[in-house]
Structure formats: C-alpha cells, structure tokens
Amino acid sequence: MLNHSEPAFYLDGVKYQSHHFTLPLNYDDYTSTPDHVSVYVRELVKVENSDLDLPYLVYFQGGPGFPAARPLSNSGWLKRALDQYRVILLDQRGTGLSSPITTQTIQHLDPIKQAEYLSHFRADNIVRDAEAIRKHFSVDKWAIIGQSFGGFCSLTYLSLFPESLLASYITGGIPSISRNIDDVYHATYKRTLDKNNEFFARFPRAQELCDRIANSLLDHSVTLPNGQIFTVEQFQQMGICFGMAGGPEELYFQLETAFVDVNGQQELGYGFLNYVLSQQAHLTNPLYAILHEAIYCQHNASKWSAHRVRESYPQFNHQKGAPLRFTGEMVYPWFFDQLETLKPLKAAAELLAEKSDWPNLYNTEQLAKNTVPVAAATYVNDMFVEFDFSRETLKAIPSSKAWMTSEYEHNGLRVDGEKILSTLISMAEDIKAIQ
Structure with a gap:
C-alpha cells in the first residue's frame, strides 16, 4: 500500500509532505489482473497547524490527464483551504508522479494491451485510489474539491463512497449524469x-x-x-x-x-x-x-x-x-x-x-438520496461544461446548492480562488445547518 514518504520541505509558511502508494490497476479484478500503479499525493498544512487534528480536503485536478498543481505560494484557493484543512494534492493515476502515461511509458505494449491498460484510468479508479489513501491515513471522512473534470470525479465519489465525505466543493465541473x-x-x-x-x-x-x-x-x-x-x-x-x-x-x-x-x-x-x-x-x-x-x-x-x-x-x-x-x-x-x-x-x-462496455461512472439512485453537502460554482458562460446540463444534474441531487454566476470563465478557481472556495464553504455550511 504505502510505498514511501519523502522528507518534508517548507515553502511560504506551508509544510509540504510527499507520499507514494502502490495500488491496484484494476480494483474489480485484482486477483487475476495483479498489475499495480504508483499513486502520488502531496500533503500540505500550514506550519503553525502541523500538530493540529485538522480535517482533510482532497483536490481533484481538471483534465483528464493532468497532474495536480505544484503551488509556489500560499495563495488563491489554497490559502483559504489551509485555514481549516490539511490539503491533499492528488496526482491522478497516469499523471505527474502517478505512473505517468506518455508515449514513452506505454509504446512497448501492443495496441490491444495499450487500450486495456488505458481503460483503467477514468474517474471511477481515480476515486478508488483516493478512497484507498483515505483508509491508509485512517481518516474517517474528508472533504473534496473538484475543478472541471475534477468535479466529474467528485460526482463519482458521491456515487461510490458518500459515507467517506464531509462535503463536496465543485467549480465548473457538474456534468450530465445521463445524457448521451x-x-x-x-x-x-x-x-x-x-x-x-x-x-x-x-x-x-x-x-x-x-x-x-x-x-x-x-x-x-x-x-x-x-x-x-x-x-x-x-x-x-x-x-x-x-x-x-x-x-x-x-x-x-x-x-x-x-x-x-x-x-x-x-x-x-x-x-x-x-x-x-x-x-x-x-x-x-x-x-x-x-x-x-x-x-x-x-x-x-x-x-x-x-x-x-x-x-x-x-x-x-x-x-x-x-x-x-x-x-x-x-x-x-x-x-x-x-x-x-x-x-x-x-x-x-x-x-x-x-469500446462500448465502459462501466457506469455515476449511481443515479445514490445521488438521488444524497446527504453530503454539495456546493457548486456553475459558470453561466462556461464553454466546456454546459450550464443547462449542470443545472439539470444538480436538480436531481438533494443537499446540493449552486452558485450560478457569469462573473467567471471556466478557470474561475485559478483567477479568484480564495473568494470562490470561501463562498462554497459557506454554502456547504448553510446546507448542513438545515439538514
């Protein structure tokens, strides 16, 4: 499970700790397909909070196919998050330091084996990786934040392991869960x-x-x-x-x-x-x-x-x-x-x-009885994630609330992250208060 952790370093008042995990390639058939992937996470906490028992917040990057950011300073959405959380920056499998997929790394496989291997790198297995890491950290529940494709991963997490979540913050990433x-x-x-x-x-x-x-x-x-x-x-x-x-x-x-x-x-x-x-x-x-x-x-x-x-x-x-x-x-x-x-x-x-046998990414029955506070920033003019589809999806998810705004484009979290995450945290707290 845990392969190794690296010595911590410090940057702008934040402690950075790296962890490497060895996890199954295929969670559904690990006995007959014992291949594994390496999954990397970076754990961040403010230096003055290092000894505090803070809740965790896991960040799911947009994409698919991109690693988590390497923050150079305590700013933006991260600054707001570190006020109350330990932050986990997850390199989704196939990206960054998590068994990266490049032509170099898989060109030795024939096309059939390439396709079979690549089929295990969607949101369902990204979420299963995160869930395995949660268990390793002995965390009862943690919060998640998903930007763009990371929001798609968040809905998959809410579908598969809702009991593991404190709250879900989503920015520009509410997909249709049923449309073609x-x-x-x-x-x-x-x-x-x-x-x-x-x-x-x-x-x-x-x-x-x-x-x-x-x-x-x-x-x-x-x-x-x-x-x-x-x-x-x-x-x-x-x-x-x-x-x-x-x-x-x-x-x-x-x-x-x-x-x-x-x-x-x-x-x-x-x-x-x-x-x-x-x-x-x-x-x-x-x-x-x-x-x-x-x-x-x-x-x-x-x-x-x-x-x-x-x-x-x-x-x-x-x-x-x-x-x-x-x-x-x-x-x-x-x-x-x-x-x-x-x-x-x-x-x-x-x-x-x-390929037509892709498994489901969303459990509509589970989402229809959701109790995890879901706070979503949905951008009216979003070019990548259709606003009307986002509204359609959120209507079917109880305990969710949308901040519908034309103030930002799809990269709003990068542009004004501190304000956006602060707003979403307040929205999630409001949802929990009336449950």
Whole structure:
C-alpha cells in the first residue's frame, strides 16, 4: 500500500509532505489482473497547524490527464483551504508522479494491451485510489474539491463512497449524469460558436489575421519546432483559450505578431510557431486526447463523437476563402495522424473509441438520496461544461446548492480562488445547518 514518504520541505509558511502508494490497476479484478500503479499525493498544512487534528480536503485536478498543481505560494484557493484543512494534492493515476502515461511509458505494449491498460484510468479508479489513501491515513471522512473534470470525479465519489465525505466543493465541473455524449458536443459546439462571435467582434483585425494564417498553412508546408507539420485543424484548436479568462486577449496578441518578413516575403515566425507548440497539451499529456470522450461514456461507445457531431456545424470545417472559426476542447481522430507523440497510440485510441462496455461512472439512485453537502460554482458562460446540463444534474441531487454566476470563465478557481472556495464553504455550511 504505502510505498514511501519523502522528507518534508517548507515553502511560504506551508509544510509540504510527499507520499507514494502502490495500488491496484484494476480494483474489480485484482486477483487475476495483479498489475499495480504508483499513486502520488502531496500533503500540505500550514506550519503553525502541523500538530493540529485538522480535517482533510482532497483536490481533484481538471483534465483528464493532468497532474495536480505544484503551488509556489500560499495563495488563491489554497490559502483559504489551509485555514481549516490539511490539503491533499492528488496526482491522478497516469499523471505527474502517478505512473505517468506518455508515449514513452506505454509504446512497448501492443495496441490491444495499450487500450486495456488505458481503460483503467477514468474517474471511477481515480476515486478508488483516493478512497484507498483515505483508509491508509485512517481518516474517517474528508472533504473534496473538484475543478472541471475534477468535479466529474467528485460526482463519482458521491456515487461510490458518500459515507467517506464531509462535503463536496465543485467549480465548473457538474456534468450530465445521463445524457448521451453527442448531446454534450452539440451543446459545446454552440457555445464555441458564441465564443468565436465574441472574439471576432471584439478584435476587428482578428479575422483578417486568422484567414492569412490559414491560407499560409494551406499554401505552404509549415513545420512546428518539433518537426510536426502545422495544419489548419491544429490552428483551429487554439480556440480552447476562449473558455479561459485572459485567453482571447493572449491569442489575439500572438496573432498580431504571427508573421515576420524574410527577404521581402511574409512567413510565420518561429516565435508564433513555438507558441502554437506550447499550447498543444496533447503532446505531453496523451491521456487528455485518449480518454477525453470516454469520460462521458457509460455502457456506450464514443465513436469519435466530436468528429461526427462537427458535421452538423459546417462553420468549423474550414475551406479556403471562408472565414476561419476556431474549435475548442474537442478531440478528433486526426490527432493521432498529425500530432507526433500521439501517432504510436493511434490503434489504441481507435479501440477505445469503439469500446462500448465502459462501466457506469455515476449511481443515479445514490445521488438521488444524497446527504453530503454539495456546493457548486456553475459558470453561466462556461464553454466546456454546459450550464443547462449542470443545472439539470444538480436538480436531481438533494443537499446540493449552486452558485450560478457569469462573473467567471471556466478557470474561475485559478483567477479568484480564495473568494470562490470561501463562498462554497459557506454554502456547504448553510446546507448542513438545515439538514
């Protein structure tokens, strides 16, 4: 179970303690499949509280496929949390220091074994890892906080182990627990179109710049600094930033400097191309591409939902001479043809897209009788998690309360975390007071 703990260090008045655990790959069939994963957590507590018997708060990162943050200071949501909790930052399995999934680590497996292995890295097993760690710490109950995909994990935790939870705080992460994945992407494309319209209305030169870049990619072979061919489809993916506070502004300033003059000819500059590469998170975090659609699947296959649904929105299928429109967080099969580090995983990705026996992630009967205080910040203009679906889900969960706001984008917790978590804690206390 516990492999080892590392010596503590101290930063900005906070004690940082690392723990490594050896846990089953497959909790449902550990006897016949005795493979294991290493799971890493970082435990944080204010130095002056080190000897106090404080409750724990576990943070579930957004994604899927990204490790917990490495905080450099006692600030934001963490500052508020450390006032009353010991905080556990969990590197979800497959990320960070928890048996990380990269092309390097699994390319030795054949595609069938890759797909089988990767199928154990969804929210249900992430939650089972957390539950095993709770038992190791001999904690009766702890609170959880989930951002984005971390909120999906929170609802899975509420479904599987509600008796282990003091409270659940969720930010931008209340999914539909019953809708088909195609419904999700229809809603997402509509939101993304709205964000495009806002962007091009706000920045008068943006359309001209985007169309010039698209034409350059269609007329010439352009490579990114890693040698990868840069395509219009990849350029369109940069619209993911529209869902984040500050994202549209950053993208526009990059567009302004995209071209440089080389011997009297305009071509895309290295600085812009390097920026594009830095935004392709799928290259370093392949779980983000491989399992992104699977997080919506319960006894059904995704069959590349975003790719199929896109045909209903021809604005995104760029043709030369038409105004370019950005896509967003969607995952497409061409990723595994174009993105260098994903190419060796193409066959496994195809197998997972056809997988139809995914187990349930949510127990609707358990959620319908929930008694754990659930306080959720739901963002009205969220580009990634459909607001109407979030409201629909919360209506079916007793002891839940939503803070519905248009003040923040999807990354509200990063922008104003101290206020957001403080509000959610107060909401959860109100729920408990009237139970």
